[in-house]
Amino acid sequence: xxxxxxxxxxxxxQQRVACVATSVVRITSEQAARHFLDxxxxxxxxxxxxxxxxxxxxxxxxxxxxxxAIGNLGKEYLRRxxxxxxxxxxxxxxxxxxxxxxxxxxNQEWLTTLDDFKDTDFN
Numbered sequence: 001x002x003x004x005x006x007x008x009x010x011x012x013x014q015q016r017v018a019c020v021a022t023s024v025v026r027i028t029s030e031q032a033a034r035h036f037l038d039x040x041x042x043x044x045x046x047x048x049x050x051x052x053x054x055x056x057x058x059x060x061x062x063x064x065x066x067x068x069a070i071g072n073l074g075k076e077y078l079r080r081x082x083x084x085x086x087x088x089x090x091x092x093x094x095x096x097x098x099x100x101x102x103x104x105x106x107n108q109e110w111l112t113t114l115d116d117f118k119d120t121d122f123n
Contacts, residue, residue, distance in 0.1 A: 018102060021095045029088025036089070043084065043091050054084040059092070066098060075099040 023043060027033045035041045035049050047054045060081040064071065071077025078097040083090065097103075 016102075017098055019095050019097050021093055023094075024092045026090040026092075027088065032089035043093075046089055047084070047086060050086065050089065052086040054086055054091075057083040057085070059083055063100065070096060070098075072098040075101065078103075 025036065025043070027036060029050075032046055032050060035046045036043075041049060058080065060079075062079045063076055064079070066072045066075045066077045070079070075098065078100050079094065081092065081094045083092050085091070
């Protein structure tokens with residue numbers, strides 16, 4: 001694969017925001033509450049620890065022109081909203097991918113180009 005062959009570890013990809021996810025979590029199970037709130041497991045791990053497969057329901061998918069508040073300014077974004085649910089633990093998750101170009105065949109270029117580069121510090 002030419003993309004893999006051209007990747008240079010001395011020139012790592014630029015820091016980019018690939019996805020912004022927002023979750024609304026509803027908990028009615030003491031066991032799920034303990035794992036999520038007290039033990040601080042992530043959403044996916046709570047389903048695993050409970051020994052349950054989450055029921056997945058895609059609620060909405062939209063694309064649009066980014067305005068800076070949602071998506072990158074002037075870039076086409078992808079937004080999806082879905083529900084992960086099991087008895088006692090339900091998560092409605094919205095994900096915004098700010099630039100659909102990241103899914104193109106030129107995704108290596110997207111990672112290494114300085115256009116729309118954001119100096120992001122999540123610490």
